[in-house]
Amino acid sequence: MREFLLRLVRDPGLRAEMGAYNRMRILQDFRLERMLSEYRELFSYYGA
Numbered sequence: 001m002r003e004f005l006l007r008l009v010r011d012p013g014l015r016a017e018m019g020a021y022n023r024m025r026i027l028q029d030f031r032l033e034r035m036l037s038e039y040r041e042l043f044s045y046y047g048a
Helices: 001-012 012-029 032-045
Strands: none
Touching: 001 012
């Protein structure tokens, strides 16, 4: 873990790449429509 963190500190390109990738994941996985759909499914499953 220590080695990886040092690599992140020293490599701005890696930080940018990881940031772009994770931003894309957040935008895809946590869209409002998807979150609402998953909550509706969850609530209907548990009878709420």
